[in-house]
Amino acid sequence: MVYIASHTWPDRWLKPGRKDSIAVYSNCDEVELFNDVNAASLGRKTRAGIGTHFQWDGVDVRYNVLYAVGYVAGKAVARDYIVLNHLPAAPGFRAFLADAQPITAPQPGNNYLYRVNCGGPAYVDRHGSTWQADQPRTNSQTWGSESWTRDFPGLSPFFASQRRTHDPIQGTTDWPLFQSFRYGREKLRYAFPVPNGEYMVELYFVEPWLGTGGGLDCTGWRLFDVAINNQTVLKDLDIWKEAGHDQALKKTVKVRVTDGQLVVSFPHVASGQALIAGIAVASPDATAKPAPAPQPAISGLTVADQGSAGQWTTQTWLDTGNSPYTNDQATFSSLPSALYGAEWLRAPLNLASANKPRATFQVTTAADVYINLDAKQSTAPAWLREYEDTKTTLEIDYAGGCTFRVYRKRFPAGATVTLGPDSRAAAPDALPYLVAVNRATTIEPAYDLKPVTGYKPATARLSGPG
Structure with missing residues (x-):
């Protein structure tokens, strides 16, 4: 494995120039650090011994990508990358988008009542569709999210259940939708008032943590069920096994609503915590209307x-x-x-x-x-x-x-x-x-x-x- 320290530090520099103390942790024989996507090498270093890390000092950092490659016996076996804020875009930046698919494209013949960027702000995707900001549900007449904090008045509704990654997301150009997410267990849920009838629900996932830096088999490390109105629609979902690290994953299910509420929940978590990046709810009824959004502060x-x-x-x-x-x-x-x-x-x-x-x-x-x-x-x-x-x-x-x-x-x-x-x-x-x-x-x-x-x-x- 190879890991650039740290993925939670995208603001380390405000402008290009000579930089010190770029640390990389790896159990590989050698590590090469790039300031572009597999280009603009900052040098290749050999491991000094067990318990040591790799460090680059006095190197010229010009672009917003740090990209590390780990080698064993001269063969590249692991990669890690960070996209930084504030620096000019790397010349090879679009290489991250080589495998992008129109994963968020609206399905023809459907009226999308809700699109929610779970754990993040409002976002307009590449197709011009608006994903609403995640907001706590205020009453049964609005849509919104809930978590374990509802049992503890005085806590932020998103306390210890929201994070953001700054990594590139494979398989899509809509990185912001997948770079923010909610995580939790059986108390995490999203509720949407809807007219009774048939619905298509699109569920968007990403594995932002497990498998960072490569070299790990993370099968079973995050394993959870997804239910809609208490009926399990995805059993033992393993994001890493299906898509790997930092790869967009989409699941689509059809459901029927009979009580005016469509509730997405995670009733059973076998390992780790449930995690979700986005939810879209669509109806074949072109006249169906969404409920009001929760009131912001x-x-x-x-x-x-x-x-x-x-x-x-x-x-x-x-x-x-x-x-x-x-x-x-x-x-x-x-x-x-x-x-x-x-x-x-x-x-x-x-x-x-x-x-x-x-x-x-x-x-x-x-x-x-x-x-x-x-x-x-x-x-x-x-x-x-x-x-x-x-x-x-x-x-x-x-x-x-x-x-x-x-x-x-x-x-x-x-x-x-x-x-x-x-x-x-x-x-x-x-x-x-x-x-x-x-x-x-x-x-x-x-x-x-x-x-x-x-x-x-x-x-x-x-x-x-x-």
Whole structure:
């Protein structure tokens, strides 16, 4: 096997140049590291001994692909690859798409009521179809997802059941649909109100973890059933056995609904956890209508400057690699843990600094509102006095890197949030502040995020030897 450390670190560099400490773990005799798809070699190294790793220092990294090949007795036996954010696309990038199939193409004669990007944001696929963002179900009249957190009020509905990979996905060009996913056991489910009748359900899977780096037989390591309305439609599904690592897999089943609800669940998990990347529900009835989507945390956005209102949008599932601005290519390069998966506002970069509110919106549930202020502003504007300085920062890759200080205030359900002016007079080159919203949680912060108070003793005395 061969493994580039680490697949959860796609933001390690903001620009090309000489790079150090690229670590690769492998039990192969030799490893060659490329900065393209099997091209642009950064050098081939021989293993120094048992318990050692391979490391590249002072190499010229120009593109967004790191690609490692492991050799035993001179033969290539294992491969691993990472796609990085922020760097120019590798010349051979399209080689990843050589085996792409139209796996998400709509089936003729079907009316698609629902398409859901499980564990991810809204997405428009290569066929122009919109996949809705995964949202927690709010009542029986909406569609949505559920998990074990429903039994524990105060937890995020996606806590410990959503992840994202940055690996290329084989067999499709719709990588974003498969790079985010939900995982869990019998409490994970998706419910869709539908008129009674016949339905076609498309289920999309990927194995993002097992088999990374090659050299492993992962048969049976993830084994689970899929049921629709408590009837098992896929028994002992083994994604790795059927498709391998990072390969798109699609299953289509026909079902009949008699009680107005179509529920996808995972009633039995024999090994590991169930995992799903996307769900589509279609009807032969062209007049059938979907139920409303669950309410997001951000609602009723009103922008003060009507001239720029069309450039404001609400987004879901904040992550690095997203662009904070509607008219600039800058992307988030570092986020505090509290903001991963948050809803957020994308706004134009060139906002005028005015002494009036920029926008207002409502929160549909108890929520923490985060205002992220360019660190070039030495003091926060007056309207942020009631916000707590979290002592954390986020970064974007604008103009070589820009840091924002993160402020937070909790609002009750139904409250109106007024976003005040930028007040950038003291720092005219500062970027507009950024806004994110996360559902309120009662979970304690990580130990290293809790405040620490030190006390110095009034007197001190040493005794004894040493």
